[in-house]
Amino acid sequence: MPRAVRERQMLDAAVRTFGxxxxxxxxxxxxxxxxxxxxxxxxxxxNSKEELxxxxxxxxxxxxVAAVREGASGASGERGASGGxxxxxxxxxxxxxxxxRAFFTHTAERPDGWAVxxxxxxxQGEPFAAEVAAMREEIVSFVTSLIAEAxxxxxxxxxxxxxxxxxxxxxxxxxxxxxAGWANVEGTVSAKEAAATLMNFAWAGLGGLMExxxxxxxxxx
Amino acid sequence: MPRAVRERQMLDAAVRTFGxxxxxxxxxxxxxxxxxxxxxxxxxxxNSKEELxxxxxxxxxxxxVAAVREGASGASGERGASGGxxxxxxxxxxxxxxxxRAFFTHTAERPDGWAVxxxxxxxQGEPFAAEVAAMREEIVSFVTSLIAEAxxxxxxxxxxxxxxxxxxxxxxxxxxxxxAGWANVEGTVSAKEAAATLMNFAWAGLGGLMExxxxxxxxxx
Numbered sequence: 001m002p003r004a005v006r007e008r009q010m011l012d013a014a015v016r017t018f019g020x021x022x023x024x025x026x027x028x029x030x031x032x033x034x035x036x037x038x039x040x041x042x043x044x045x046x047n048s049k050e051e052l053x054x055x056x057x058x059x060x061x062x063x064x065v066a067a068v069r070e071g072a073s074g075a076s077g078e079r080g081a082s083g084g085x086x087x088x089x090x091x092x093x094x095x096x097x098x099x100x101r102a103f104f105t106h107t108a109e110r111p112d113g114w115a116v117x118x119x120x121x122x123x124q125g126e127p128f129a130a131e132v133a134a135m136r137e138e139i140v141s142f143v144t145s146l147i148a149e150a151x152x153x154x155x156x157x158x159x160x161x162x163x164x165x166x167x168x169x170x171x172x173x174x175x176x177x178x179x180a181g182w183a184n185v186e187g188t189v190s191a192k193e194a195a196a197t198l199m200n201f202a203w204a205g206l207g208g209l210m211e212x213x214x215x216x217x218x219x220x221x
Numbered sequence: 222m223p224r225a226v227r228e229r230q231m232l233d234a235a236v237r238t239f240g241x242x243x244x245x246x247x248x249x250x251x252x253x254x255x256x257x258x259x260x261x262x263x264x265x266x267x268n269s270k271e272e273l274x275x276x277x278x279x280x281x282x283x284x285x286v287a288a289v290r291e292g293a294s295g296a297s298g299e300r301g302a303s304g305g306x307x308x309x310x311x312x313x314x315x316x317x318x319x320x321x322r323a324f325f326t327h328t329a330e331r332p333d334g335w336a337v338x339x340x341x342x343x344x345q346g347e348p349f350a351a352e353v354a355a356m357r358e359e360i361v362s363f364v365t366s367l368i369a370e371a372x373x374x375x376x377x378x379x380x381x382x383x384x385x386x387x388x389x390x391x392x393x394x395x396x397x398x399x400x401a402g403w404a405n406v407e408g409t410v411s412a413k414e415a416a417a418t419l420m421n422f423a424w425a426g427l428g429g430l431m432e433x434x435x436x437x438x439x440x441x442x
Contacts, residue, residue: 025346178394
């Protein structure tokens with residue numbers, strides 16, 4: 001069996017074990033058994049529990065970022081793969097919807113991978129926290145650019161301050177993280193439902209901002 | 222010095238140390254030194270590092286929940302303390318705004334307490350994770366009731382399904398958690414700014430839902 005295939009089996013087993021039992025509680029014995037290989041082979045390929053965990057984080061983070069980017073670019077949807085200059089770019093709300101649906105579909109299909117990234121990696125100290133923070137940063141800056149783009153096309157000039165756009169992106173990413181965890185625990189909420197709930201929450205709100213409609217309190221702040 | 226005062230000093234020192242250095246890296250020596258007491262006295266009062274950490278979680282969770290409830294009830298604001306039947310209840314958007322401002326003010330004033338709850342406690346296994354999950358559950362159900370209330374008063378009858386209301390509450394709480402972490406790291410975002418960003422994000426969106434305005438895609442889903 002080629003090394004790449006064996007390594008993928010080990011990573012699959014490791015993601016499942018780390019995601020379900022937690023980083024500390026997971027044992028290399030259990031991972032080797034689930035992968036159907038000997039423990040020495042796991043060490044030979046992945047070196048240590050720490051490096052195995054890092055490899056899981058990197059793989060799951062790359063897969064999640066790729067799924068969201070691909071979803072938001074419309075690459076998996078109705079648009080062709082032309083992509084060059086002059087290719088039609090979907091409207092910002094459509095990109096956001098496609099990206100959200102891709103995010104919730106991915107985290108529902110890979111709940112253990114999501115648990116590794118969201119619950120385990122962030123809090124096992126370094127270098128794990130930094131790896132997952134880098135992935136989150138990448139998603140936040142992608143969302144930031146989507147929102148800034150939407151603001152530009154709505155206003156002609158960017159009348160939402162950069163700092164507010166950054167805050168909105170943080171809010172949206174946090175909302176998505178929270179809903180993904182909830183949907184995975186709840187078990188009866190489909191990816192499409194979760195995406196629709198967040199889209200209504202976010203877009204009617206973001207959409208209002210784009211049209212210059214801010215929330216106005218009935219009495220002074 | 223009364224026991225209660227000493228205990229508060231120990232908890233203050235422990236929250237600061239756990240919040241800044243993490244649960245595992247924090248040492249009882251360091252906590253005792255920061256509290257200005259001997260290590261045996263910390264053990265005498267709080268028993269073990271685990272129990273000290275639990276006491277920190279309980280104190281910080283109770284303080285955060287109380288701050289949000291008090292904020293949202295208008296108790297700290299312009300309303301009197303009458304509160305009985307017939308007392309004016311602020312509109313749902315006002316309650317949400319007051320609650321959000323209280324949340325961001327509290328987490329900005331107690332960044333170490335927030336780090337204990339949000340980053341440390343959730344992922345150090347049981348019984349810590351369960352304690353902080355219970356607090357989060359309490360906040361989510363409070364927000365759920367605010368949203369359901371707003372939907373009822375907007376519609377007469379609740380036309381937002383319970384499940385969607387639950388999802389919206391999860392989204393809002395996740396957005397607030399994310400923004401609080403960001404504002405604390407950023408350091409230049411005031412509590413009021415963070416609250417205003419989220420209020421605009423959430424309310425213009427929630428407000429749209431209340432008025433039956435859903436996001437509508439330009440092409441079929």
